[in-house]
Every structure is written in structure tokens, then in C-alpha cells.
Amino acid sequence: MEDKSNDLLEEVTGGEYKYGFYTDIEMDQAPKGLTEDTIRFISARKNEPEFMLDIRLKAFRHWKTLKEPRWAQVEYPPIDYQDIIYYSAPRKKEQLQSLEEVDPELLKTFEKLGIPLEEQKMLAGVAVDAVMDSESVATTFRSSLAEKGIIFCSFSEAIREHPELVQKYMGTVVPYTDNFFAALNTAVFSDGSFVYIPKGVRSPMELSTYFRINAANTGQFERTLIVAEEGSYVSYMEGCTAPIRDENQLHAAIVEIIAHKDAEVKYSTVQNWWPGDKDGKGGIYNFVTKRGICEGENSKISWTQVETGSAITWKYPSLILRGNNSTGEFYSVAVTNNHQQADTGTKMIHLGKNTRSTIISKGISAGHSNNSYRGLVKTTRKAENARNFSQCDSLLLGDKCGAHTFPYIEVGNRSSIVEHEATTSKISEDQLFYCLQRGIDMESAIGLIVNGYAKEVLSKLPMEFAVEAQKLLSISLEGSVG
Amino acid sequence: MLHIKDLSVSINGKTILKGFNLDVKPGEVHAIMGPNGTGKSTLAAVIAGREMFDVDHGEISYRGQDLLEMAPEIRAREGIFLGFQYPVEIPGVSMANFMRTALNEKRKYLGLEPLSGAEFLKLMEEKKNLVEIHSKLTNRSVNEGFSGGEKKKNEIFQMAMLEPKLAILDETDSGLDIDALKVVANGVNKLRSSENATIVITHYQRLLDYIVPDFVHVLFDGRIVKSGGKELALELESKGYEWIKKEANGVAAN
Numbered sequence: 213m214e215d216k217s218n219d220l221l222e223e224v225t226g227g228e229y230k231y232g233f234y235t236d237i238e239m240d241q242a243p244k245g246l247t248e249d250t251i252r253f254i255s256a257r258k259n260e261p262e263f264m265l266d267i268r269l270k271a272f273r274h275w276k277t278l279k280e281p282r283w284a285q286v287e288y289p290p291i292d293y294q295d296i297i298y299y300s301a302p303r304k305k306e307q308l309q310s311l312e313e314v315d316p317e318l319l320k321t322f323e324k325l326g327i328p329l330e331e332q333k334m335l336a337g338v339a340v341d342a343v344m345d346s347e348s349v350a351t352t353f354r355s356s357l358a359e360k361g362i363i364f365c366s367f368s369e370a371i372r373e374h375p376e377l378v379q380k381y382m383g384t385v386v387p388y389t390d391n392f393f394a395a396l397n398t399a400v401f402s403d404g405s406f407v408y409i410p411k412g413v414r415s416p417m418e419l420s421t422y423f424r425i426n427a428a429n430t431g432q433f434e435r436t437l438i439v440a441e442e443g444s445y446v447s448y449m450e451g452c453t454a455p456i457r458d459e460n461q462l463h464a465a466i467v468e469i470i471a472h473k474d475a476e477v478k479y480s481t482v483q484n485w486w487p488g489d490k491d492g493k494g495g496i497y498n499f500v501t502k503r504g505i506c507e508g509e510n511s512k513i514s515w516t517q518v519e520t521g522s523a524i525t526w527k528y529p530s531l532i533l534r535g536n537n538s539t540g541e542f543y544s545v546a547v548t549n550n551h552q553q554a555d556t557g558t559k560m561i562h563l564g565k566n567t568r569s570t571i572i573s574k575g576i577s578a579g580h581s582n583n584s585y586r587g588l589v590k591t592t593r594k595a596e597n598a599r600n601f602s603q604c605d606s607l608l609l610g611d612k613c614g615a616h617t618f619p620y621i622e623v624g625n626r627s628s629i630v631e632h633e634a635t636t637s638k639i640s641e642d643q644l645f646y647c648l649q650r651g652i653d654m655e656s657a658i659g660l661i662v663n664g665y666a667k668e669v670l671s672k673l674p675m676e677f678a679v680e681a682q683k684l685l686s687i688s689l690e691g692s693v694g
Numbered sequence: 695m696l697h698i699k700d701l702s703v704s705i706n707g708k709t710i711l712k713g714f715n716l717d718v719k720p721g722e723v724h725a726i727m728g729p730n731g732t733g734k735s736t737l738a739a740v741i742a743g744r745e746m747f748d749v750d751h752g753e754i755s756y757r758g759q760d761l762l763e764m765a766p767e768i769r770a771r772e773g774i775f776l777g778f779q780y781p782v783e784i785p786g787v788s789m790a791n792f793m794r795t796a797l798n799e800k801r802k803y804l805g806l807e808p809l810s811g812a813e814f815l816k817l818m819e820e821k822k823n824l825v826e827i828h829s830k831l832t833n834r835s836v837n838e839g840f841s842g843g844e845k846k847k848n849e850i851f852q853m854a855m856l857e858p859k860l861a862i863l864d865e866t867d868s869g870l871d872i873d874a875l876k877v878v879a880n881g882v883n884k885l886r887s888s889e890n891a892t893i894v895i896t897h898y899q900r901l902l903d904y905i906v907p908d909f910v911h912v913l914f915d916g917r918i919v920k921s922g923g924k925e926l927a928l929e930l931e932s933k934g935y936e937w938i939k940k941e942a943n944g945v946a947a948n
């Protein structure tokens with residue numbers, strides 16, 4: 213444990229936000245529905261090379277043979293895939309002249325999250341000052357990365373500028389044949405991010421910060437590809453703590469991570485999609501496939517995620533530990549409130565010798581919500597001395613919510629050790645009264661207790677994200693105890 | 695400062711306090727003694743605003759306000775502090791963070807600016823010295839893994855941080871060895887002033903050697919059956935609670 217007094221000081225003085233860039237691309241729209249023509253349209257609009265169109269079409273043909281999975285512990289009305297627009301410009305929001313024109317509810321949330329004023333304007337679509345036009349910031353940012361040979365750009369740009377890398381790695385971790393939503397994403401993905409860290413390079417900064425702004429406009433079908441060459445290191449964060457509303461109800465992203473020998477990738481995400489109103493109407497359905505592969509010896513990938521949004525979340529960041537001595541970690545906090553449903557978890561597939569994995573999952577359910585953790589730990593015959601430790605805790609607020617844990621363990625090797633611990637607890641009345649008696653009101657008390665419960669995971673997040681994530685947890689549970 | 699008049703309290707239909715009366719003025723220290731199960735902790739909880747108890751009858755006024763109308767966190771911010779008999783653990787919440795939240799909520803309520811991180815740390819160091827608590831204790835989660843003695847000292851530390859007007863210490867002495875007892879008493883004594891009042895709940899006379907009370911009340915069967923000066927504690931110690939029980943029954947028989 214680090215010194216808490218330092219944390220405290222850091223929290224008070226630090227956390228200054230570095231602005232990133234924001235692109236607003238004017239584009240037109242594909243006709244509703246999904247056919248091969250739609251896919252050709254998308255590919256053409258994006259000026260993609262032939263190979264990309266081929267992949268998309270293959271994925272689409274495969275998708276047509278699939279049925280939407282229904283095994284998760286979530287319920288939602290059928291999605292009409294022909295009633296969706298698969299390619300459209302991020303709607304150019306009407307520019308507001310000042311923050312006074314912004315929905316006061318939204319401003320309140322910004323304030324609670326401590327988002328700087330200028331950034332509030334960007335998120336809310338208020339015209340920003342010239343100083344804030346951060347094109348130049350972005351350029352400096354990118355050139356300092358480029359000096360080290362790091363590529364960090366949009367997926368579309370990567371397809372154009374680095375087709376050989378895209379062709380080499382895309383779909384190697386999450387092939388389109390993986391699942392229904394992966395096939396759909398591969399067929400119609402709009403854009404996303406591409407990260408390449410060359411051999412022996414440590415990224416000099418967290419690849420992240422400007423995502424908050426960009427995330428406010430992420431497409432419906434995003435794709436992220438991160439490649440870490442031998443001996444390299446990168447910490448990548450994405451997501452947005454501000455609530456993101458989107459007319460697109462269905463979101464199906466893919467994230468692929470490849471870590472070569474001795475490389476380390478830290479992937480952190482805070483996700484706060486619009487969960488819908490108190491009755492669960494209008495929220496985002498988030499069906500994501502995230503997977504990393506520790507390809508080389510001694511490589512390491514860790515996922516840290518904080519999930520508070522979406523009406524429905526279906527998400528299982530997984531790791532394949534192929535290289536000998538490779539390490540996988542998964543730290544997760546998932547909050548559900550009101551009528552939210554989350555079915556999340558992780559898969560750790562141990563293929564290499566002496567591979568290690570740790571899973572720490574903290575579920576928090578409130579209101580009428582349902583929170584399920586589904587974890588698979590598998591060690592294959594060759595994975596000698598593989599080890600896993602899993603801890604899955606659930607915290608319930610009130611008695612109308614549910615938490616479910618489904619651990620699946622497949623051990624194919626006698627020398628492997630797989631440990632699983634699970635707990636379910638409630639916030640006790642004694643704890644709440646103790647806080648009240650010290651002058652802390654009910655909502656802050658819940659916020660404190662919940663953050664304490666989730667601390668093991670939150671402490672894995674990069675500092676500036678962690679402070680926001682803490683506030684976010686409190687906010688998402690507001691009104692959950694009467 | 696605190697006037698309790700004809701207070702009757704029950705839980706799940708079981709009456710615990712029956713026509714309880716007490717008057718506490720600024721600067722005073724009152725000791726409430728009595729055998730186990732007579733309602734001492736219940737009294738403390740009702741003053742602090744615990745909702746699980748039903749106030750069936752009576753009034754409590756605190757500094758001219760109707761206490762029973764106030765939410766528990768407001769009572770706290772208005773200066774009521776309860777040192778718990780059984781302090782609860784809050785995993786993952788550091789003592790420092792907990793106290794900072796509490797202190798700043800109180801300051802906000804009083805219209806004061808929150809303390810900066812540096813100011814807060816300075817204040818915390820000062821108060822920790824007062825109760826001689828180990829510097830690492832405040833980095834740990836609230837009461838988690840604390841020994842019995844550490845938990846009690848920690849209550850007094852919190853009291854020192856929050857500077858209450860009325861402190862109620864519920865069996866803060868139980869489970870303490872003599873050294874820890876002195877530390878706790880010393881902490882309380884240093885915080886005594888002509889504006890503050892303290893109610894010390896205990897069933898041993900021992901603590902009262904170190905925290906000298908102005909009044910001693912004996913609680914039995916839900917009401918005060920005997921009040922006196924500090925000598926009463928000694929008398930009680932030598933004669934035992936049986937004496938009180940007999941007297942109380944005698945009173946009831948009359």
C-alpha cells in the first residue's frame with residue numbers, strides 16, 4: 213500500500229486534465245438496414261483498400277448464418293437489425309452559445325464529476341474558445357509519440373497508413389467467427405483506435421486523455437487494436453466518466469490486444485453509457501468483445517474496468533496466456549442500479565507453462581438491477597504449473613436487486629492450481645449509522661462504503677481516472693437507498 | 695444544553711426507557727451508570743438519532759432545538775458526538791478519508807470552506823498526538839483489524855477531530871487496560887471546556903477516577919433511580935448494583 217497521505221495530497225492538488233483533440237467529420241449516411249450493399253457503401257465511403265472490404269463481406273456472410281446469443285442473464289426486446297443505420301456521420305449537434313443553454317441536469321453531473329469548465333463545454337456541445345481548439349495540442353502530442361515510433365491513430369487512419377500492420381493483426385485475437393456481435397462488428401465497424409508500440413519502447417505517457425472527448429462521439433461499432441512488440445510497455449485508457457447519451461441503442465465493440473515477448477499492456481476503461489431512465493427506458497445495449505493475447509514469453513496484460521452505465525452490458529474481457537510465464541490480470545467493478553442488467557466477467561485461458569492469472573471482480577447492485585459475474589478459468593494440458601486466483605465479491609444495496617456468480621473452471625493439467633473465492637455482502641445499517649453519526653449524509657455514506665469496497669480495483673486505475681471513477685460510483689448509486 | 699423530559703423508548707414493542715429525565719448544562723460531565731441491559735446504549739442511540747428505536751413519549755431539546763425533529767447527520771453537525779460501544783468496521787475506507795469527509799461535511803453545514811489536504815493532515819497529526827495513537831492507524835481502513843483498545847482510542851481521536859459540543863461516550867472504558875484508560879481519559883479531559891458537555895456511560899467506577907464527573911446517575915430498568923455527586927460512584931462500587939435494585943424496588947413498592 214502506498215502512503216495514503218500522499219494520495220490525499222495528490223487528490224487535492226493533482227489530477228489536472230490534459231486536453232486532447234476532437235475531430236468532427238462531416239459525413240453522410242447509409243440507408244437503413246444491412247445488406248452487402250450497405251457494407252460496400254461503408255467501405256467505399258472510408259476509401260478502404262480491397263482487403264478490408266473482403267474481411268467485412270466475409271464477416272457479414274458469416275453473421276447471416278448466426279443467431280443472436282440469448283444465454284446471458286439479461287432480458288431485452290428483440291433487436292431489429294434491419295432497422296439500424298449502420299453508417300452515419302456523428303450527428304453534428306447544434307452548437308450552443310453558452311453553458312447556460314445546456315440541460316441543468318447534465319451540468320450537475322459534470323460538476324459532481326469535477327470536469328473542468330472548458331471541457332464541460334466541449335462535452336455539452338458548446339462552442340469553445342480558440343485556445344481550446346486543440347489541434348495543436350494533438351499535433352505536439354502525436355509528434356512526441358512518433359519520435360519513439362509509437363503509432364497512435366484512428367482505426368481508419370491505420371487502415372490507410374499502416375495496412376500491413378492492420379492486415380497482420382486484425383482479427384487474430386477476435387476473429388469474426390468468434391460470436392454474433394464480433395461478426396457484426398467486423399462487417400460494419402465504423403472506426404476506433406489503433407496503437408502500435410515498437411520493440412523495446414515504453415510509451416512515455418498514458419495513451420488516453422483525449423479519449424474522453426472523442427468518446428462522446430464514439431461510433432456504434434468501434435474497434436480497438438493494440439499491438440505491443442517485444443519488451444515494450446503501454447498503458448492505455450479509454451472511456452468516459454461523463455454520461456454518454458447516444459441515439460444508437462445498440463453498441464457492439466471489439467478490442468484486440470497483442471503482447472509479444474516481455475511486453476506489458478495495461479488497459480483501463482471507465483464506461484458510463486446512458487443507462488436509461490429510472491424505469492430502464494432508452495438505455496444503451498452494450499455488447500462488447502474484448503480479448504487480449506499474451507503471445508510471447510513473460511508478457512503481461514491487465515484489464516481494469518469500471519462499468520456503471522448501459523441498460524444492458526454484456527462484456528467479458530478475456531485473456532489468452534499463450535507465452536510461457538505470461539501473466540493476466542482482470543480487475544473489475546460493475547455497478548448496476550434501477551433496472552440495469554449486467555452480465556460481465558472474464559475468461560482466462562492458460563495455454564503456456566507457468567502462466568499466472570488474477571481475477572478480482574466487484575459487483576455492486578442496487579435498485580431493481582441484476583448483476584451477474586461469469587468467469588471461465590481454463591488450463592490446458594500443456595499449461596504446467598498454471599495458477600489462477602479469482603475473487604468475486606457482490607455487494608447488495610436493498611433487497612430488490614440481484615447478484616449472481618457463475619464460475620466455470622476447466623482444469624486440464626494436474627499441476628495447475630485454480631482458486632476461487634466468492635462473497636456476497638450488504639451494506640450494514642450499523643455502518644451507515646456510524647457514518648451518519650459523524651455528520652456524513654446517507655448518499656455520501658453509501659459512496660464512501662462502496663468506494664471502499666471497490667478500492668482494490670480502483671487503485672489499479674491511473675490516478676486521474678481513479679478520482680473520477682470514485683465520484684462516478686457515488687453518483688451512479690444516488691437515490692438507491694431511501 | 696440538553697433537556698430530556700419524560701422519555702419513553704421502545705424497540706419492537708418492548709419498552710426500554712420509561713419516563714427518563716436528564717438535564718445537562720454546558721461545562722458539565724455526567725456519568726450514567728447501571729447494570730447491563732438497562733438501556734444506557736439505547737439512550738445514547740436515541741440522542742444520536744438511530745431510527746430503529748421508537749420514541750413513544752417525551753421530549754428532547756438540544757441547544758433550544760427539538761432534537762427529535764433533526765436527522766442524525768444534522769445532530770452530528772450540530773455538535774453531538776457518540777463514541778460507540780462497538781465501533782463498526784468499514785473496509786477499504788481509510789480513517790483519514792473518513793474523517794476528512796466528516797469534517798468537511800460539517801464545515802459545509804456551518805458555512806465554512808473545506809480544509810485543504812495540507813491543513814487537514816496537520817490537524818490530524820495534532821489530534822493523533824492528543825490520544826497517542828500510532829500514526830499508521832489513520833492510514834488503515836476504519837476500525838478494520840483494530841484491537842479493542844485501538845478502536846476506543848480511535849473514537850476519542852474522532853471526537854477530538856470533530857470538536858463536539860456534546861459528547862456521549864458509551865462504555866469507552868470497557869476492554870481497556872489501565873494505560874489505555876489513562877490515555878482515553880486524558881484525551882477527554884483535554885477537550886473539556888466550559889462550553890462543552892460530556893455524558894460518560896460506564897458500568898465501572900474505574901474510569902471516573904480519571905474523568906471526574908460533576909454528576910453521577912444510576913440507570914435501572916429504564917429510568918434514573920438515583921443521582922448524586924462523584925461519591926455516588928464510589929458508593930455504588932462498594933455496595934454493588936444489588937443495593938440499587940433493592941432501593942429501586944423499594945421505590946416501586948411505595
Ligand SMILES: Nc1ncnc2c1ncn2[C@@H]1O[C@H](COP(=O)(O)OP(=O)(O)O)[C@@H](O)[C@H]1O
Nearest residue numbers: 705706710728729730731732733734735736737
Ligand atoms: N436492536 C435491538 N433489538 C431488540 N432489543 C434490543 C436491541 N437493542 C437493545 N435491545 C434491548 O434493550 C435493552 C437495553 O439495551 P442497551 O441499551 O444496550 O443496554 P445497556 O447499554 O444498558 O447494556 C436490552 O434488554 C436489550 O436486549
Ligand SMILES: [Mg+2]
Nearest residue numbers: 734735779865
Ligand atoms: Mg451498552
